Amino acid sequence: MSPDDFRRHGRAVIDWIAGYMESVETHPVLSRSEPGEVRARLPQHPPEMGEPFEAMLRDVDEIVLPGITHWQSPTFFAYFPANASGPAILGELLSAGLGVQGMLWTTSPACTELETHMLDWLVELLDLPERFSSRGPGGGVIQDSASSATLCALIAARERVTSGACNRSGIDRRLTVYSSSEAHSSVEKAVRVAGLGSDSLRAVPIDASGAMKADALRMQVTRDVADGATPCLVVATAGTTSSLALDPVAEIAEVCESHGMWLHVDAAMAGTAALCPELRFVNDGLESADSYCFNPHKWMLVNFDCDCFYVSDRAALINALSVLPEYLRNEASESGDVIDYRDWQIPLGRRFRALKLWFVIRHYGIEGLRAFVRRHIELTHALVEWIEDDPDFEIVSPPWLNLVCFSHRAGDEVTQEIMRRVNASGRMYITHTRVDERVVLRMCVGQTHTESEHIERAWSTLRQTAAEIAAERG
Amino acid sequence: MSPDDFRRHGRAVIDWIAGYMESVETHPVLSRSEPGEVRARLPQHPPEMGEPFEAMLRDVDEIVLPGITHWQSPTFFAYFPANASGPAILGELLSAGLGVQGMLWTTSPACTELETHMLDWLVELLDLPERFSSRGPGGGVIQDSASSATLCALIAARERVTSGACNRSGIDRRLTVYSSSEAHSSVEKAVRVAGLGSDSLRAVPIDASGAMKADALRMQVTRDVADGATPCLVVATAGTTSSLALDPVAEIAEVCESHGMWLHVDAAMAGTAALCPELRFVNDGLESADSYCFNPHKWMLVNFDCDCFYVSDRAALINALSVLPEYLRNEASESGDVIDYRDWQIPLGRRFRALKLWFVIRHYGIEGLRAFVRRHIELTHALVEWIEDDPDFEIVSPPWLNLVCFSHRAGDEVTQEIMRRVNASGRMYITHTRVDERVVLRMCVGQTHTESEHIERAWSTLRQTAAEIAAERG
Numbered sequence: 009m010s011p012d013d014f015r016r017h018g019r020a021v022i023d024w025i026a027g028y029m030e031s032v033e034t035h036p037v038l039s040r041s042e043p044g045e046v047r048a049r050l051p052q053h054p055p056e057m058g059e060p061f062e063a064m065l066r067d068v069d070e071i072v073l074p075g076i077t078h079w080q081s082p083t084f085f086a087y088f089p090a091n092a093s094g095p096a097i098l099g100e101l102l103s104a105g106l107g108v109q110g111m112l113w114t115t116s117p118a119c120t121e122l123e124t125h126m127l128d129w130l131v132e133l134l135d136l137p138e139r140f141s142s143r144g145p146g147g148g149v150i151q152d153s154a155s156s157a158t159l160c161a162l163i164a165a166r167e168r169v170t171s172g173a174c175n176r177s178g179i180d181r182r183l184t185v186y187s188s189s190e191a192h193s194s195v196e197k198a199v200r201v202a203g204l205g206s207d208s209l210r211a212v213p214i215d216a217s218g219a220m221k222a223d224a225l226r227m228q229v230t231r232d233v234a235d236g237a238t239p240c241l242v243v244a245t246a247g248t249t250s251s252l253a254l255d256p257v258a259e260i261a262e263v264c265e266s267h268g269m270w271l272h273v274d275a276a277m278a279g280t281a282a283l284c285p286e287l288r289f290v291n292d293g294l295e296s297a298d299s300y301c302f303n304p305h306k307w308m309l310v311n312f313d314c315d316c317f318y319v320s321d322r323a324a325l326i327n328a329l330s331v332l333p334e335y336l337r338n339e340a341s342e343s344g345d346v347i348d349y350r351d352w353q354i355p356l357g358r359r360f361r362a363l364k365l366w367f368v369i370r371h372y373g374i375e376g377l378r379a380f381v382r383r384h385i386e387l388t389h390a391l392v393e394w395i396e397d398d399p400d401f402e403i404v405s406p407p408w409l410n411l412v413c414f415s416h417r418a419g420d421e422v423t424q425e426i427m428r429r430v431n432a433s434g435r436m437y438i439t440h441t442r443v444d445e446r447v448v449l450r451m452c453v454g455q456t457h458t459e460s461e462h463i464e465r466a467w468s469t470l471r472q473t474a475a476e477i478a479a480e481r482g
Numbered sequence: 483m484s485p486d487d488f489r490r491h492g493r494a495v496i497d498w499i500a501g502y503m504e505s506v507e508t509h510p511v512l513s514r515s516e517p518g519e520v521r522a523r524l525p526q527h528p529p530e531m532g533e534p535f536e537a538m539l540r541d542v543d544e545i546v547l548p549g550i551t552h553w554q555s556p557t558f559f560a561y562f563p564a565n566a567s568g569p570a571i572l573g574e575l576l577s578a579g580l581g582v583q584g585m586l587w588t589t590s591p592a593c594t595e596l597e598t599h600m601l602d603w604l605v606e607l608l609d610l611p612e613r614f615s616s617r618g619p620g621g622g623v624i625q626d627s628a629s630s631a632t633l634c635a636l637i638a639a640r641e642r643v644t645s646g647a648c649n650r651s652g653i654d655r656r657l658t659v660y661s662s663s664e665a666h667s668s669v670e671k672a673v674r675v676a677g678l679g680s681d682s683l684r685a686v687p688i689d690a691s692g693a694m695k696a697d698a699l700r701m702q703v704t705r706d707v708a709d710g711a712t713p714c715l716v717v718a719t720a721g722t723t724s725s726l727a728l729d730p731v732a733e734i735a736e737v738c739e740s741h742g743m744w745l746h747v748d749a750a751m752a753g754t755a756a757l758c759p760e761l762r763f764v765n766d767g768l769e770s771a772d773s774y775c776f777n778p779h780k781w782m783l784v785n786f787d788c789d790c791f792y793v794s795d796r797a798a799l800i801n802a803l804s805v806l807p808e809y810l811r812n813e814a815s816e817s818g819d820v821i822d823y824r825d826w827q828i829p830l831g832r833r834f835r836a837l838k839l840w841f842v843i844r845h846y847g848i849e850g851l852r853a854f855v856r857r858h859i860e861l862t863h864a865l866v867e868w869i870e871d872d873p874d875f876e877i878v879s880p881p882w883l884n885l886v887c888f889s890h891r892a893g894d895e896v897t898q899e900i901m902r903r904v905n906a907s908g909r910m911y912i913t914h915t916r917v918d919e920r921v922v923l924r925m926c927v928g929q930t931h932t933e934s935e936h937i938e939r940a941w942s943t944l945r946q947t948a949a950e951i952a953a954e955r956g
Contacts, residue, residue: 009568009845011500018496021572025579026485026492039591043819046595054603058847061569064840072837075592087589087809090831092581094483095535098495102542104574104785105499107554107566115561117513118549122522129528143690152626153829163675178679179653193807194830200805201828203677205652249809305831310795310872311578312831319483320668331674333667335561335723335924336914345517354675354828355627356668357564357779357786363546366538370484441809 009061017061023067025097032081032457036434039077046075074251082457083436085465088249088277089454092311095371098366100311110358113346114338120347123150123362126176126369130316133374134282134302137295140318142347148318150361154276155194156354157301157317158243160325162198164299165241165270167328175328179203184232186210187243188220190250192274195243204240217407218253218443220244226263233267241270244297246290247278250441250450251405251413252372254278257293265296271301277452280307281409283378290409290464297322307410307454309368309380317352326351380456385411387463388453394467400474404443413443420447422477429473436466483535491535498539499571506555508929510908513551520549523634556931557910557940562751563928566785573838574785584832587820588812592944594821597836598626600843604790607848608756608776611769614792622792623826624835628750629668630828631775632717633793634799636875639744640714640775641802652668656665660684661717662694664724666748669717678714692727692879692917694718694950700737706740712729715744716769721752724915724924725879725887728752731767734877746773750789751926754781755883758852764883772798781928782883783842783854783884788835791826800825825938854930858884861937862927868941874948878917884927887917896951903947910940 009017020433030205043395049071054150079090110119128147131141140146151157165181166174183204187195189211199209210232213224231237242264244255257273264271273294294300301317304310319325330351340346350356369377388410395414397399405413424440424447431437438451453463483491523545553564568950584593601622605615614620622913625631640648640657657678661669663685673683684706686697703713714860716738718729731747738745749767753776757759768774775791778784793799804825814820824830862884869875879887890897896915898921905911911927927937 011503014568015500022492026489029485041591046592055847059844079589090583094488097578100578101575104571109564116551117515118520118546155829175674175682179677193805200649203653207651225902331667355629370533373529
């Protein structure tokens, strides 16, 4: 494809995306595709000869689009959002166009330095503890996801507590890891991957808000130590997946300190709230954490993937993850003056993801980003009021940010049926969880283009659907 | 950013990339940036208010570009390539524009099904064993990198050999892993991450070609078993990083079979060769492997990241990596009729990377892709002849594909100084390795736009530089 062809086809793709932005609300949010339906429309064999680019864009419309669940729809309220924005998409495009692989500083200094700089900017933007800035012994790095950040934190913790023994000769003692029973499934995945096993993970009980009980943590750790285990890591969650509950980080930090445990704080979704000074309580206690992450790819307008992972002592992370073969040796690395991000992550290679962070922060500015957060919270408050005023629904967890957890008073079956029907309607998409064994609907307001009309429409769809079901049941 | 703004700025970025493609040869291939130079030009604080998009593109030219090492330059011969192409870049752009997160089938059926379909297409394109096709019990998935594929293979192997015991209760026995002393550093990284420790990794001796000695493997495994260890995994390399040596996979498979070990074959770079029927010996023995990976993001025109990872028994992989919390439960997953790729990888979230594979395969067609491979091999052959005919240089490893390993006869110091100077010249970029303790230059011919003029220029730069150094030394 010549540069001129690229100009032509590139414009067509840009126009396609702009058109998609304009028309996203015309599609059912949750795809109606049946298993195997997309594959059945694809040719069984790859083509012998090249095809015109136009044919691909046509197939995107005809084959791909019906199989898309529209994460960028303003009535996507499922899971947590993975919101995107024009500047982020164009940053990703530029990254693909430059095509650099930033495993080492020397393989593109700008890729590394812009990343370090953006992560430092975010320390300022979110008012994170200075210990996470690269100007001291800490620093930040972009990971693909909070799952990977948790795994890296665990490896660093494991090696710190065993003085590198596990990396040398394998796991040689019983190590324990702690998170609340509401922590993300990636914690269990990490303890498995890292060779500790699920049994090493203590699901610490939660209080009524869904937050970890620090007392229960302390008791569990004491029991484990008495039992001969070596406590290794606590993963505190600042905004759980089910209900955005906030673990008491400061109290947890005290327990960590008295037992030499690594404290990782996972604020994947809620961390973005700290853009706003009035919401910075989300990071209470963070000044005692060893590591922290949040995902601009959830709620900060940066398209997936972009998780920002910080450590207060980068040497601990690098010592745990660095392996240096001859073919990667180079003058710059050996000077000690540069960061080689390959040693801060599991994979070797890496894309130039800092570009999209840079574009987003500069395009919106601090005030623009804050305005997004505040708008989503206002919309959430409106929704909460309507639910509270409705005799058939009830709020299940106290909403403090942009997630509403609610159920129908008629019980799990009706609640679940409401979800099934509103999702099948194509008008919106929500998902569920369980709180105290009860089926609970989750509506997270974080999509880039969600405005009050979308919240209103969603609420009216929910009410109508509930009324329909009530009528059918007599 | 409105859809209209996006159209306007999007065209500017497309034009910028087309211009970059046209001018890439005007930049020094290896960035001349000094440590800290890029950062020093960036504002210390993020902007309060949004900035115009034009300001960002200007800064890309003025601040970012001087800090880029140009992986897309036709005289980039360093490491292994990470080549890209127009259709791949536009596939990445479309993926960012759609902004779907394909962790579950239901979160965008097309994201999962197109991926499965592309991985099956590649089974056909590369004539891979049918056991890796999704039509049987196996299947393929896109990972970010071969490092992650190796880690996933190790976790699956660990759990298969211990019947899931490590995932449940941690590593409870001495497990051993085998690869040649020339295997990629990611194998050691994986054994560390997975909790086995570096001591568990046996660096099996190599023959003169750099390939693993299967006899030595058998002896080492026998010794380890006698010593009470449980052999777990062999990572065979089809194309080592230093010299593209091919481990004898069929012989290794026999050892694996007699000891119940998992066999993973890493063909990250060389796997693309199998596009051409005359080069399919690269996959000799693969029909006995449990898993396999190669990287279209290295030599198949798909921009980073895109590693294709195959397993012959997907249940083994899924059993090892699946954790199912309530908030991810859904009807489609529970029907058992769909693939949820979150269970095939370490992270939870994932981008729609199949689009770029689809665009590349369709744009070039089978014949177009083969033509790339064949052209690079022809260019490599030309270079090899020139080196062989030159009295001052010698070929160190027998080149069979697109990598030339050579040294200056005057010894390591001169060889290293040649590398330093040609890289400093900005005209080309090569890297080094060590073979039998000797410093060896590596030139890998795999960049999308490399033509004979680039090879000629590179060779003349190398010769002139060697002559200069010889003259200085008298």
